[in-house]
Amino acid sequence: MDARLTINGGPNASTAYVGWAPVPAQLSLVDPLSPGPVEVTVRNQEPQTGGRIVFALAGSPSSEPALPVTVPPDGSPVDLLIAGQFGSPSTADGDTAVEVVRQATGELLVATRLMVRVRKDADTLTTAERDRFLSALAGLNDRGMGAYSDYPNIHTSAGSPEAHDNPGFLPWHRAFLLDLERELQAIDPSVSLHYWRFDEPGPNVFTRGFMGVPAANGLLQFAATNPLQFWATASLPGIVRRPLFNVATEPASVSDEATTLALGGSGHRYVGLRDMEGDPHGFAHTSFTGFIRSIGTAANDPLFFMLHANADRLWAKWQWLHRRFDLTSASTFTPLGAFGSPGAARIGHNLDDTMWPWNQVVGGDRPATAPGGNFPPSLLTAAPGPIPTVGALIDYQGVRTPGSRLGFDYDDVPFEAS
Amino acid sequence: MDVSEYRRRTNQQVAAAAKRTRQEAPRNLKAASATLERREAPEGARIAAVRAMGRDIRRRPTLIDRLIALLADGSESAKLRLEALDVLQGATFLVQTFAAKRPQYLEALRSIMDDPDRDLRRRVIGALAREKDEYVHRRLLEGLEKPSKALVPPAKAIQFLGYDVHADYFPLLRRIVEQPPTASAQREAIRVLAADPKSRPLLTKILGDKDQPSGVRYMSALALQSLAPTQFEGIARKIALDNREDHRLRAASLTALAQYTEPQATASQRAFTRRVEKLGERASSPDVKRATKAYMARVRG
Ligand SMILES: [Cu+2]
Numbered sequence: 001m002d003a004r005l006t007i008n009g010g011p012n013a014s015t016a017y018v019g020w021a022p023v024p025a026q027l028s029l030v031d032p033l034s035p036g037p038v039e040v041t042v043r044n045q046e047p048q049t050g051g052r053i054v055f056a057l058a059g060s061p062s063s064e065p066a067l068p069v070t071v072p073p074d075g076s077p078v079d080l081l082i083a084g085q086f087g088s089p090s091t092a093d094g095d096t097a098v099e100v101v102r103q104a105t106g107e108l109l110v111a112t113r114l115m116v117r118v119r120k121d122a123d124t125l126t127t128a129e130r131d132r133f134l135s136a137l138a139g140l141n142d143r144g145m146g147a148y149s150d151y152p153n154i155h156t157s158a159g160s161p162e163a164h165d166n167p168g169f170l171p172w173h174r175a176f177l178l179d180l181e182r183e184l185q186a187i188d189p190s191v192s193l194h195y196w197r198f199d200e201p202g203p204n205v206f207t208r209g210f211m212g213v214p215a216a217n218g219l220l221q222f223a224a225t226n227p228l229q230f231w232a233t234a235s236l237p238g239i240v241r242r243p244l245f246n247v248a249t250e251p252a253s254v255s256d257e258a259t260t261l262a263l264g265g266s267g268h269r270y271v272g273l274r275d276m277e278g279d280p281h282g283f284a285h286t287s288f289t290g291f292i293r294s295i296g297t298a299a300n301d302p303l304f305f306m307l308h309a310n311a312d313r314l315w316a317k318w319q320w321l322h323r324r325f326d327l328t329s330a331s332t333f334t335p336l337g338a339f340g341s342p343g344a345a346r347i348g349h350n351l352d353d354t355m356w357p358w359n360q361v362v363g364g365d366r367p368a369t370a371p372g373g374n375f376p377p378s379l380l381t382a383a384p385g386p387i388p389t390v391g392a393l394i395d396y397q398g399v400r401t402p403g404s405r406l407g408f409d410y411d412d413v414p415f416e417a418s
Numbered sequence: 419m420d421v422s423e424y425r426r427r428t429n430q431q432v433a434a435a436a437k438r439t440r441q442e443a444p445r446n447l448k449a450a451s452a453t454l455e456r457r458e459a460p461e462g463a464r465i466a467a468v469r470a471m472g473r474d475i476r477r478r479p480t481l482i483d484r485l486i487a488l489l490a491d492g493s494e495s496a497k498l499r500l501e502a503l504d505v506l507q508g509a510t511f512l513v514q515t516f517a518a519k520r521p522q523y524l525e526a527l528r529s530i531m532d533d534p535d536r537d538l539r540r541r542v543i544g545a546l547a548r549e550k551d552e553y554v555h556r557r558l559l560e561g562l563e564k565p566s567k568a569l570v571p572p573a574k575a576i577q578f579l580g581y582d583v584h585a586d587y588f589p590l591l592r593r594i595v596e597q598p599p600t601a602s603a604q605r606e607a608i609r610v611l612a613a614d615p616k617s618r619p620l621l622t623k624i625l626g627d628k629d630q631p632s633g634v635r636y637m638s639a640l641a642l643q644s645l646a647p648t649q650f651e652g653i654a655r656k657i658a659l660d661n662r663e664d665h666r667l668r669a670a671s672l673t674a675l676a677q678y679t680e681p682q683a684t685a686s687q688r689a690f691t692r693r694v695e696k697l698g699e700r701a702s703s704p705d706v707k708r709a710t711k712a713y714m715a716r717v718r719g
Contacts, residue, residue: 087419138677144644157513165476165512217573217602219609224669224705225712227677230643235613236580237640244504253469253504258435261428266436279473282508289541293507294548297581321428346514414421 002030003040003071003100003109007082014379016094016114017189019409021397022056022063022081023380027071027100029109034073038102040109042067042080045097051090051116053098056081061417068103084116086414091126093190115190118409119181119313122194122211122306123204129194130210135227136184136191137302144232147183150372151176152233154357155299158367161346162356164295167270167334168349169277170315171393173308175355175375175384178393178406180305182376192408195309198252198284199260206247211303218242218290233300240290241301252287254280261318268322269331273315281311313410316396320413325399327351327391351391359387380407447474454488465501472505476512482519490526496535503541528553531569540570547578555582562590565599572603580610588614595620605637612641621645625653632664639670651679659693665703672698672709676716691717 007025008015029038042055043066056063058079065085071078082098090096094113101108125133141148154176155163163172181193196205205211212220212228218240222229231239245252260280264273284307286293291301298304319325324332335345338352347365348355357370374386383404384392397415398405409415450467453459468488471481488494489502506523510516516523527542531554546554558575561568568575572594579587591607591614598604608624611617624630625638642650654671657663672694675681681691691713698710 086421135677143647143678145647160513165514165516215602217571217577217606219577219606224666225673225708227673229670230640230674230677232612232640232644235583235644236609237612237637237644238609240577255473256435258431259439261432262436262439275473275476278476278508278512282511283472283504285511286504286508289544291548294545295511295513296550297548317428321425321432414419414424416421 001033001038001102001107001109004028004030005042005098005100005110005112006077007098007112007114008380012112012114014189016112017117017380017407018053018082018084018114019116019118019397019407020084020086020413020415021399021405021409022083022402022415023405024058024402025080025082026077027069027080028075028077029071029073030075037070037072039104040069040071041101041103042069043099043101045099045111050092050095050097051114052085052088053096053114053116054083054085055098056083082114083415084118084409088116089118089120089411090114090116091129117190117192118411119192119309120194120411122196123200123202124411125194125204127209132188133184133191133194134210136187138227138230139187140180140183141231141233141302143230144235144237149233151180151305152297152299153371155295155304157296158369159357160295162348162367165277166349167274167345168353168355168390169274170312171333171390172348172355174312174315174393174396175358175388177305177309177312178384178408179358179372179376181408182378186376193305193309195313195410196303196306197257197310198254198280198287198307199256200251201247201249203248205306206243211306212239212241214240214242214290228302231302234297239301241292241303242289244287244289252280252284254283254287257314257317260314261321264318264322264331267331268318268324270324270333271330273318276311276314280314281307284311313413316410316413319394320416323399323416323418325395325397325418327394327400333390333394349390352389354387354389378407381405383407446470447478451484454484461495461497464498468498468501468505472508475505475509476515479515479519482506482509482516482523486519486522486526490529492530492533496533496538499535500538500541503538503545507545524549524551527551531557540574543569543578547581550582555579555584559587559590562594572599573606576603576606576610580606583610583613585614588617592617592620595624601631601634604634608634608637608641612645615645618642618646618649622649622653628664632666635664636667636670639667639674643674647678651675655690659690659697661697661701665701665705668701669703669705669709672706672713676709676713681713681717 005027008023044053054063054065055067069078093115097111097113099111140146177193184191208223212222215221220239260276263275291297326332333351335343336351339347339350344350356366357372358375360370362368362370375388383406395401395404396406399418450470453463453467475481485502485506489499527546530542533539543554558579562575591611594607595604621638621641625635654675657667658671682688701707
């Protein structure tokens with residue numbers, strides 16, 4: 001007897017990546033040779049190593065590391081949900097496996113490898129995780145000749161009103177980060193966009209082996225095997241960045257996490273939370289001299305993405321804490337509606353507006369060019385689509401609408417059904 | 419991990435932070451403004467006041483005027499003015515709020531480019547250079563041509579010029595590479611010449627010249643990587659296998675080849691890989707050993 005387990009639509013070699021948000025899976029029997037339904041258990045194959053997985057029957061609120069399932073004999077599938085177990089992410093591609101075992105006999109019907117892939121605190125990565133991340137970044141940059149150049153070309157003074165100082169600041173940057181992360185994963189699917197926790201010291205981040213250490217003139221120096229040494233943007237090799245704080249013992253000059261999460265006030269409203277664009281976000285940028293300190297050059301430094309991943313994580317954590325995934329609530333995001341309606345913000349910053357540059361709209365209210373094309377697709381989810389609206393970036397875990405799951409998670413922000 | 423316990427704990431931390439903020443907030447801005455105006459107040463308190471004002475800029479854009487005045491005020495301490503600069507520079511990310519004040523801000527920056535404080539001067543020039551400010555560009559070039567007029571050391575001046583790459587100063591940079599005032603100026607000039615296709619022969623010559631300092635050759639390698647990747651690949655192969663070569667250069671060449679070539683694609687590449695393995699194992703430099711190991715790990719996938 002054999003079984004088939006298809007994760008995320010399959011083929012599993014490309015789609016067996018999960019975060020904390022549950023993804024759909026189908027379990028069916030192949031050549032059943034059985035007169036009646038078969039009782040099986042779906043479980044972690046090696047519960048002691050690698051990432052950990054939990055399972056649920058579709059529609060059921062509780063998930064378990066080992067789930068009894070009754071599979072029909074006619075080969076029709078049972079719908080399951082599979083997710084990483086919060087707090088137990090993978091550290092390498094396919095470092096965990098799911099197996100389906102027949103209860104009566106203990107016979108192994110099928111096993112498939114999986115990765116619990118989440119964005120992590122960059123200070124806590126293993127050397128191998130760090131090196132894969134650096135290699136993917138350096139690959140995308142390709143000594144200044146790669147697709148990375150789209151990102152600094154988008155994050156310019158001309159494009160900045162689309163992204164800053166308006167309600168869409170957080171959703172727009174969430175899209176910008178996910179765009180980059182998908183490009184990194186096309187190079188190495190085991191990579192996530194790890195974040196720099198700017199309100200804590202980063203002794204393992206600001207090293208020659210990772211994000212570099214400045215020489216006397218501010219140009220970063222790297223270890224001999226660090227491929228970031230070949231980083232180039234705007235036709236020049238190298239990155240200029242000098243911290244104005246002690247990276248080993250101090251955080252950047254920013255408010256701490258709890259203070260940021262309290263910005264929404266007692267009503268936990270988005271309109272308050274978005275003050276984080278100034279402190280901590282802006283103050284994190286100006287905790288350094290060099291590229292990252294000015295809008296036009298900030299994205300020339302790959303640290304930009306790790307800084308913004310942390311800003312995005314803070315929003316995600318606030319969303320989880322106060323269950324802010326309901327797109328009809330002004331506490332989740334405001335303004336609701338589209339540009340032109342009463343009380344609307346600038347174009348591109350209202351819930352139903354599409355976002356530049358992915359909408360490829362140029363001229364008029366939008367910038368004169370739109371580098372980078374439409375939003376890149378993913379094998380793991382159809383969201384947010386090629387032309388995302390602001391609203392498509394909000395329920396990133398599919399808490400309210402499973403189809404809006406964007407395919408990323410943060411190590412310290414769990415998934416909880418609404 | 420117990421998620422409901424985690425939620426409870428997080429809520430507690432946030433509530434405590436909210437309470438702290440509430441206690442400070444009502445008097446925060448008024449008190450901060452008052453503290454800043456009291457010149458006899460301790461410097462630390464005035465610095466904290468500037469930071470607190472910075473947090474409120476989006477709600478009260480007029481605070482920008484006060485901070486710009488402080489930045490330009492040579493009678494205030496450099497430390498306090500640096501804080502104002504950091505806060506204002508952070509506010510430049512609030513593009514709309516800042517738009518109306520931008521001309522004033524840039525004017526204030528230009529007005530203090532010659533400030534006696536070295537850190538303030540550098541940070542101000544850096545901010546202007548990243549805005550591709552034409553005036554600072556001219557002053558930096560002038561300083562490189564007449565050292566008595568230099569605002570910053572030559573290496574820093576070249577680095578700042580590099581924010582706005584222009585063919586018109588490439589001849590000057592080539593002269594600096596050949597007759598460098600300092601080693602770090604030479605390295606920065608090479609770095610910026612990576613944008614100049616005409617400098618390819620010069621950079622190739624320097625990379626091949628074992629009498630040049632190691633750091634200068636290394637920078638030429640980085641510049642050639644983006645300027646002439648295929649040509650660089652050939653040079654890097656030779657360097658990687660030369661056990662009399664500079665260790666850092668060897669290790670960097672190996673790392674570049676591992677990252678940007680397909681080590682097993684052709685017969686000649688496979689032959690090269692075998693020689694890398696053999697030589698790397700015998701290398702005395704830990705960097706070359708590490709780079710060899712990483713190269714071989716890449717080969718083995
Ligand atoms: Cu930013």
